[in-house]
Amino acid sequence: MCNCIICNKSNDGIIVYGRKICIECEKKIINTDLNTDFYLFYNKCIRKKLVKGYVKNTL
């Protein structure tokens, strides 16, 4: 139910804006240069999920 939004595994993690990001992915993000593909992917991921959630909550 509460899987990481990036790797979709149920590892321990943090909740960001109501979405879970596991420790493994958090580490990757922290160690990732802002211009890398992973960061862009992460950003896209978050935005997609947030927008979806936002739309759902609004309706």
Ligand SMILES: [Zn+2]
């Ligand atoms: Zn993850």
